[in-house]
Amino acid sequence: MHPRIIDTLKRRQLSITDSRKKILELFLERKAALAHADIEQHSGDEFDRVTIYRTLQTFVEKGILHTIPSADNSVKYALCKDACTEGHHHDNHVHFMCDACGITYCLDHVTVPAVQLPPGYQVHQLDLVASGTCIKCQ
Amino acid sequence: MHPRIIDTLKRRQLSITDSRKKILELFLERKAALAHADIEQHSGDEFDRVTIYRTLQTFVEKGILHTIPSADNSVKYALCKDACTEGHHHDNHVHFMCDACGITYCLDHVTVPAVQLPPGYQVHQLDLVASGTCIKCQ
DNA sequence: ACACAAATGCAACTTTGTTGCAAAATAAAT
């Protein structure tokens, strides 16, 4: 088991349960964004669907995961960096979705450039999703 | 009826039907992005749910509408500018989603800035969604 | 080991999206 799992849960005062450990581990080892359906498959009927929904929701609320918007009604989740505060991710990194393999990555080292909005608009969050061909699918 | 409706449909060689006229009119008069559910409500049981799904799909394929990604599993649709070619919108404008009133706008005059991706990634599309407080909700 | 709190699983349900096909509406041809 990945050493960061217990720590991550304890720091948020979350009970340490099998499903939470397993789901966190999935994210830590895959290093890519996962949709609810992906988790359901890879956890092999170990947990109830409802448990997965609730776990993902809790992880987002506690700042362990963040959601990645998509244009096809399939929200994905990805690990927040530790700096994230609870509730949102503030580091505004770019997401990349590969059209070929379908994998979505957080490009942690690419930051979203500033945009100049018309006067009167207050921005709280910026999400930039790039899609195309990833480095493995060239 | 808005004068552009018939023209927009004819140019794409689409049959001119009640549902298509009505749905196009909704977008033209609201000037904001609409989700499937919004359309279902505002067309008042006039059309079958299936017809709305198919109409939206057709409009996206024909370049009349484009989709706006979201992080909450509720894809929205918005009118393409006339310059759009069929299939996608190429003008890469910014989208703004207001947390207060829930309305999503296309900011047609704000373009997505270039981002420098790591070598090996080929970008075909960039989507930038800003969220916060819109000019009416300050 | 015990009591309390929290999380899970189950069942039932709602909402959302899809598919095939007959009926209806639109477009094209005569």
Added chain:
DNA sequence: ATTTATTTTGCAACAAAGTTGCATTTGTGT
């Protein structure tokens, strides 16, 4: 203007995705 061909619609049935309440189980702190 009427007929024929094509396209679109509505219905029904279904599949998938997400939600809620509640009893049972699991985890936490003493």
